[in-house]
Amino acid sequence: MNDTIAAIATPFGSGGIGVIRISGPDAFTIASMLFSKTKSRFEGLENLESHRVRHGYLFDGNTMDVIDEVLLIPMKGPSSYTAEDVVEIQAHSGTFVLKAILEAVLSLGARLSEPGEFTKRAFLNQRIDLTQAEAVADIIMAKSANALKFATSQVLGTLGKKIQELRETLIQFLSLLEVSIDFPDDSAPFCPSDKEIQEITSVLEKCREFIKQHNDACFLKEGIRVTICGAPNVGKSSLMNRLIEKDRSIITAVPGTTRDPVEEGLNIDGVPFVIADTAGIHQTDDLVEIIGIEKAKDHITTSDIILYMKEPGSAFSEREFEKIVPQGKKVIFVVNKIDLGEGNLPRLSEKYRHIPTVEISALLNKGIRELKQKILNISIADLDMEKSPVIPNLRHKKALEQAAESLEAALTGLKNGQAEEILAIDIKAGIDSLGTITGETASLDILDTIFSNFCIGK
Ligand SMILES: Nc1nc2c(ncn2[C@@H]2O[C@H](COP(=O)(O)OP(=O)(O)O)[C@@H](O)[C@H]2O)c(=O)[nH]1
Numbered sequence: 001m002n003d004t005i006a007a008i009a010t011p012f013g014s015g016g017i018g019v020i021r022i023s024g025p026d027a028f029t030i031a032s033m034l035f036s037k038t039k040s041r042f043e044g045l046e047n048l049e050s051h052r053v054r055h056g057y058l059f060d061g062n063t064m065d066v067i068d069e070v071l072l073i074p075m076k077g078p079s080s081y082t083a084e085d086v087v088e089i090q091a092h093s094g095t096f097v098l099k100a101i102l103e104a105v106l107s108l109g110a111r112l113s114e115p116g117e118f119t120k121r122a123f124l125n126q127r128i129d130l131t132q133a134e135a136v137a138d139i140i141m142a143k144s145a146n147a148l149k150f151a152t153s154q155v156l157g158t159l160g161k162k163i164q165e166l167r168e169t170l171i172q173f174l175s176l177l178e179v180s181i182d183f184p185d186d187s188a189p190f191c192p193s194d195k196e197i198q199e200i201t202s203v204l205e206k207c208r209e210f211i212k213q214h215n216d217a218c219f220l221k222e223g224i225r226v227t228i229c230g231a232p233n234v235g236k237s238s239l240m241n242r243l244i245e246k247d248r249s250i251i252t253a254v255p256g257t258t259r260d261p262v263e264e265g266l267n268i269d270g271v272p273f274v275i276a277d278t279a280g281i282h283q284t285d286d287l288v289e290i291i292g293i294e295k296a297k298d299h300i301t302t303s304d305i306i307l308y309m310k311e312p313g314s315a316f317s318e319r320e321f322e323k324i325v326p327q328g329k330k331v332i333f334v335v336n337k338i339d340l341g342e343g344n345l346p347r348l349s350e351k352y353r354h355i356p357t358v359e360i361s362a363l364l365n366k367g368i369r370e371l372k373q374k375i376l377n378i379s380i381a382d383l384d385m386e387k388s389p390v391i392p393n394l395r396h397k398k399a400l401e402q403a404a405e406s407l408e409a410a411l412t413g414l415k416n417g418q419a420e421e422i423l424a425i426d427i428k429a430g431i432d433s434l435g436t437i438t439g440e441t442a443s444l445d446i447l448d449t450i451f452s453n454f455c456i457g458k
């Protein structure tokens with residue numbers, strides 16, 4: 001961390017502005033050796049005032065030719081992204097010009113940064129915790145408005161702060177335990193008060209709550225799963241292609257065309273979905289179809305929403321419906337091929353009248369927008385965005401599960417009068433698991449995995 005790193009921080013290719021970022025002890029010196037207010041000849045700067053944008057020209061240090069007209073933004077540490085001295089050079093964005101500037105910077109002793117190294121430095125300099133660093137990657141990767149909202153909230157450190165509070169509680173408890181272990185003669189036998197036990201219990205409950213929040217909301221990142229199912233030839237593949245607006249599934253008049261489930265991403269008003277088209281479910285002897293039908297059933301079980309499809313002329317049967325759609329699943333009844341005439345349309349039975357119904361013609365692209373709106377409505381109906389602003393990611397969830405396991409063991413131990421040394425081990429394990437979330441106790445492997453997923457320049 002004693003060296004100075006540099007990278008192109010904006011995407012590769014032509015654009016309005018491209019940014020070169022330099023961070024480290026020599027950032028200011030390097031910048032002042034290349035930047036001049038005048039373009040006719042190089043005129044070094046005495047000092048670079050921090051947090052003040054300067055207009056000027058970037059010179060090639062060898063030839064002393066102007067490379068580009070630029071804006072220079074010097075930021076003295078610790079008031080910078082990495083908490084080190086940082087200089088950002090805004091130039092025109094072109095592969096060649098940015099590379100030329102980067103090379104000029106590197107030739108003065110800076111090193112090309114590794115992926116995520118700027119953010120890693122911000123973490124190692126304790127400007128942000130690990131959850132905030134990860135959220136930076138989430139912001140860059142966000143594929144929907146809601147995913148972005150959660151990532152932004154996490155960058156502000158909300159999750160990290162809450163985890164840190166839980167950790168503090170455990171650390172206090174551990175220190176009481178350790179006093180009692182270290183000075184067995186001086187103190188009475190360790191006997192936690194009800195209040196202390198209550199505190200550990202509430203840390204455990206909080207961990208469980210976070211795990212639940214992850215489970216409830218992870219589909220916002222990964223996509224809400226929607227499966228189209230129904231008898232062969234009702235138009236499942238035709239609907240799939242209409243929903244994703246692409247010819248993805250093969251459509252034929254031959255029943256049993258779709259065998260392997262076909263999956264595609266779809267974004268409805270900023271909410272990501274993964275739509276699956278499956279093999280038509282019916283009795284068959286065809287081995288490939290049978291496997292396809294099994295896969296369709298798997299998809300239905302793991303799906304968040306089912307589009308149960310029927311066509312005119314085939315009546316709704318409770319028995320068939322119950323065989324295909326698991327109880328309690330969110331489901332939309334889709335009646336296709338309404339272009340064939342209004343008569344003979346299947347209707348839901350009294351028992352299932354509450355299920356939302358949409359009539360469409362996949363062939364004529366009718367009713368598709370209404371169906372999308374219904375899918376959106378039932379998927380976010382019981383999700384309270386305002387109530388859960390922090391969503392742990394999968395890595396956090398695993399750490400929370402480990403912490404919860406240790407705390408359960410500790411609480412059982414407390415009830416059964418377990419030896420203090422063993423209790424201390426469980427509590428310590430809980431503290432360490434929580435610490436991997438914020439980065440306090442994260443191993444180098446974890447750090448490397450997280451930061452290597454970043455792009456260079458971030
Ligand atoms: N008239 C009419 N035919 C349709 C409609 N949707 C699909 N089809 C036809 O029904 C047949 C089966 O369609 P397909 O999408 O392959 O059904 P799948 O077996 O359920 O996937 C094809 O010949 C489609 O052209 C529709 O809305 N109206």
Ligand SMILES: [Mg+2]
Nearest residue numbers: 236237257258
């Ligand atoms: Mg099909």
